[in-house]
Amino acid sequence: MTIDTNAAMPSEHTHLDAPTRQRPNITKAPSVRSPIVGAETRPVAKSDTAVTYTVGSYLAARLSQIGLKHHFAVAGDYTLVLLDQLLTNKDRKQVYCSNELNCGFSAEGYARAHGVAAAVVTFSVGALSAFDALGGAYAENLPVILVSGAPNTNDRAADHLLHHTLGTHDFMYQLEMAKKITCAAVSITFAAEAPEKIDYAIRMALREKKPAYIEIACNLAAAPCAAPGPISAVIDREPSDSESLNAAVTAAADFLRSKKKPVILIGSKLRAAGAEKEAIELADALGCSVAVMAAAKSFFPEDHPQFIGIYWGEISSPGAQSVVDWSDGVVCVGALFNDYSTVGWTAMPGGPTVLTADPNRVHLDGREFGRVHLSDFLPALARKVEKRDATMIEWACVRTEPFPEDAAKPDAKLIRAELIRQIRPLVTANATVIAETGDSWFNGMKLKLPRGARFEIEMQWGHIGWSVPAAFGYAVGAPDRRIIALIGDGAFQLTAQEVAQMIRLKLPVIIFLMNNHGCTIEVEIHDGPYNNVKNWDYAGLIKVFNAEDGQGSGLRATNGGELADAIKLALANHDGPTLIECIIDRDDCTSDLISWGHLVAKANGRPPSPQ
Template sequence: MASTDIATQELKNPIDVTEYLFRRLREVGIRSVHGVPGDYNLAALDYLPGCDLNWVGNCNELNAGYAADGYARVNGISAIVTTFGVGELSALNAIAGSYSEFVPVVHIVGQPTTQSQRDGMLLHHTLGNGDFDVFNKMSSAISCYVARLNDPHDAATLIDSAIRECWIRSRPVYITLPTDIVAAKVNGDRLKTPIDLSLPKNDPEKEDYVVDVVLKYLHAAKNPIILVDACAIRHRVLEEVQDLVEKSGLPTFVTPMGKGAINETHKNFGGVYAGNGSNPGVSEAVEASDLILSIGAIKSDFNTTGFTYRIGQLNTIDFHSTYVRVRYSEYPDTNMKGVLRKVVQRMKSLTPGPIPPLTNRLSDGERASTDQTITHNWLWPIVGQWLREKDVIITETGTANFGIWDTRFPANVTAISQVLWGSIGYSMGACQGAALAAKEQKNRRTILFIGDGSIQLTVQELSTILRNKLNPIVFVICNEGYTIERYIHGWDAKYNDIQPWDYANIPKAFGAKENYQGYRIKTRDELNKLFADQEFNSSDKLRLVELYMPRDDAPAGLKLTAEAAAKRNG
């Protein structure tokens, strides 16, 4: 203890490690921390109020991880606190999803004391073999940085590095906080200097060369287009992309994972490109292009309708966070942000090609129909007419995610869907986190579309929503089970069936009273009336809508993707 006291005395402005950590979280924009209490993190949680951070308190760690992911997608970055072993492992599926989809989440794990770990003590929440590194090793593969705060001398440096890496690389980081380090002292004067969150600069000569190569092909192209994907959002180049769209006047498309990256009311916007699952006219426009400026692409199976892209690398320039690829030539260690900015600055005038018409109007057949059945062909254009600017819309990876391709958004909508990782039930937890971030940003609605099968995995987060006084609108698509799985395999198999729940009354079991309203909608007229209801649209209550749809109905994109998945699995 004497050496520690001497070290503390040498600090000009000593501050506890945990206070330092939490104040850094607040500095980068985090206002609420998700997680579940456990005995190895309890002392650390005591510091939250003093650091002006709100504790959310989720029903379990998996849901907390999903919620942290949703919060980060709206807020920019998030944090989750779990306890050693049992807590952190429960969160790992969610953290893996954040890693897969480039979502910045700071995962803080309360651990036993450093002495207990060195002695290999037979403690609860361990494997009973004295190995205290095993869980750290599990997390290291799905984190872009690991900070083990075992020594206060380097704790502040490790914290700053972890948060910077989380932001710059837009992926989860893992921070361990042993109980005997919680109140250890670090130099508080470091807080006077904000963490440097700026991207590393490209080599100027190399960047200029890449820009010249891009412009050479762009100015020579007869029919260039822009295609924007998820990593344009995750790596924060939307300002550069918007300027490129505006100055070039080029037809601009998004992928399913890129929904929300572009103002879809802009005159240049042409729709969603997803190979065979594209909106009418989109695949023809994209695939006829002689140069595609592809920004932040993630060419996964669900993002391409089963790998049905028909665009060749010879006609593509790929912009990414760590490299640019021009046709078959790759330029490593060159981030797209700097390159895109200079392309915009130096670009000459271009002659844009035609842009496919895009609207939320129903087809003539749907408008003339007297059928009251709510189908996907009818629903998603109607949803587009109902949405408002700045809405946050979340769709589960199932019928909802594929259906939203056919919805043209108003301006400044944030779209959340876990297309690549695709963990069932993700969207319910993500809704809680997103709704909290939207509340902190004020005047933003949060809307969720989730299947009746998916919500059964994570329905407890309705309780967290109620406790935190959040007011999302939750649509539960009641179509008798796992529709996307049925289309892949086992149409009438028992394993794709679920127990029907009384969804509209579940929040009441969670203690909802005047802060909740439930609905059951079975016809088109009922849904149109609900969408027109001002109280429904502006309420400060949680609203849950049972939305009944046929079991065998699904968006075209889902059917095509499921067919491709079935062939690969076979």
């Protein structure tokens, strides 16, 4: 069956929130972030039509056709037949997770590396746990396809009470919940409708760069259905509206022509737009300074001569705030402003001096241009602009070179600054740094990234513990990259089990676990006894995960010499992860975290507005 890409689906089974109705952007993404890596676009061969497809094998075929090499799963009785059906497709591996929350975050990490991901869980007790991670994928603009098993269709008709439910006859609550955190949510209760609904959900996830939800009744996974039609009906992108695009480019060029000292500010939605190369093209043409927001670190090359660092209010890179605040025109490219990224609403460009270019719209000075893809808009604008390099002249006046850092004495007590100094050489062009919510954010900002290196944080959702399963999923999706994870001890305790899955798949992830006996980010926002955690033998935990056949390494560093030795062992271990437990003082955190925490706490503590 070939699906009309503009066809609406029945309202009781599908969902697309109006505020997030964005157009697709499939092309031109960087290699580790291609939205559909290796997608198969050929028509279905004549021999394919003779194959008997089931609902499960149809889903498997489509997941392979959009380029997935893996899908993540936690088994449950409502999904067992579906998992069997997915295993019949040899183009993709089934990767198992310790629990459904970790499964969702593993898929989210995979989507960061590979462009799209899928996870399979059981009904209710599995899916509701995975919904936390699905909410994160929605907030972070990542196309994660969550597939859930569901009760037998006969039980729905017979009004039976079933396990893994709320103990009522209503089995629709999970679908209704899914509608709030996805761009498309479908429930398959008839095999004949499966192809259309599966295609719809996948198409919307790829177009919107948001998660989608597919619910399949357990007795339908092996039921026959139609064969898939050409995958182009699912992945083809609707082009920008030519008139809107031309008008937006003209207006933006006029805007920039009227400015003497513009600056470009790169935000995290640039990845969702697949327009990183195009942003470089505009920067080269305009010649102005380029700053990135914290959540967009690595989305613009840090070795580019116009890069001036991180813009993050008063905790910006040295000189970056001065340049951005001094400019008379800020071109916000894929920017996302929230209380975290604006440091408690203290650093938010606004007004007539701001041009906003989002993945599918352009806004400036009271004018709105819709259905304009960022990957089309940026190069078209680059061809229209004139050089405006005043902010580069200003940057030359205010920039400061960092002082060279001397190595600490090998037997000196380990401090955070020495830890980061030793991590820096590990960040090569082939490395991805995954920084957990907390002081790891601010430590990670101090790492200079060579071209090709990637940096991942979860600043919009901000789920503590995200990084462990995300690092696992990322490593599965990008096996040729060096994965470096910066994780605090409090966060690690939430999702530690997925280190066992790294061991299972022999993934050489390097984890720097900062053991400072608590959740330091919460301490700096608002301290209390609830920020303390029970200490673990983190290095010793790896022995538990290894059991009889694992090759993971658990090491402990209390000084610089021990840390240097541990890093050498980590680089030599190619058969599993290495966790380096770094013992540092509780109060040894960045000054940036202290400043940021104070301002965020101030924003949180504002009194209610008068009624």
